[in-house]
Amino acid sequence: MTKTVFLVDDDDAIRHSASFMLRHAGYTVKTFPDGVTFLDEYAPNDSACILLDVRMPVMDGLAVQTALQERGNTMPIIVLTGHGDVSVAVQAMKNGAIEFLEKPYEKKALLEAIETGFSRLADAEAQTGLKNDAIAKLTRLTSRETEVLDCLVEGMTNKAIADALSISPRTVEIHRANLMEKLEADSLSAALRIAFEAERGRNTTA
Missing domain, CATH: 3.40.50.2300 (Response regulator)
Structure with missing residues (x-):
């Protein structure tokens, strides 16, 4: 092809x-x-x-x-x-x-x-699988890690996230590293893709 x-x-x-x-x-x-x-x-x-x-x-x-x-x-x-x-x-x-x-x-x-x-x-079926996999991965995150991911989804920098959540930039880095590991994401793009796939999956099943 x-x-x-x-x-x-x-x-x-x-x-x-x-x-x-x-x-x-x-x-x-x-x-x-x-x-x-x-x-x-x-x-x-x-x-x-x-x-x-x-x-x-x-x-x-x-x-x-x-x-x-x-x-x-x-x-x-x-x-x-x-x-x-x-x-x-x-x-x-x-x-x-x-x-x-x-x-x-x-x-x-x-x-x-x-x-x-x-x-x-x-492969449309693969798309469904990706969404379900993304949703499953997000359940591994703690509430604070989820908050940090939500801020990343909004395009915020580590410093802006620290200000918004009233934590230190170093703490943001730690949460960010942890959530990347749990999501099995090797880049910010990969982490965002998982977040957006999960959101689309929820919207599809809603």
Whole structure:
């Protein structure tokens, strides 16, 4: 089966290097220099994984994501962010993105994210399993760890979390490390993904 990746990024160098790498890895790649061009060519019955930059002129990644939602998009979206765009990435994941990667991203992380996207595209049952697994993992957390995770979901920094919960930043770090271990998450993105999967699972069964 041909696996197609839509790469939407206004940076010529990134479009060139990423598309070269992905083609070398066996994917079919279509690149777009901005969100408007992509939406003009987008078709609801397309089957692909979308790599979407959040910082673009005219129409940023979140606006593109909203437009795709309005069109009933079912393609998995991986958001590409610059350093310091964590709050934007959190919002993108709230809106349904499956992953965010900070530039410069590692090849291994990018390929793993794309394969996760294609797995979800192909297997609706796996989606249900992911939601149930996420809900089960969250039950392992203490009430304080859950509070810290909720703050992370809001895009808050460790210092902001410490202020909000009236605890020290060091204590936040300890709770954060503990919750990451219990969730079996090796990155903030992975922890957020579990939180959002669980929330979607609860909303589906509600």
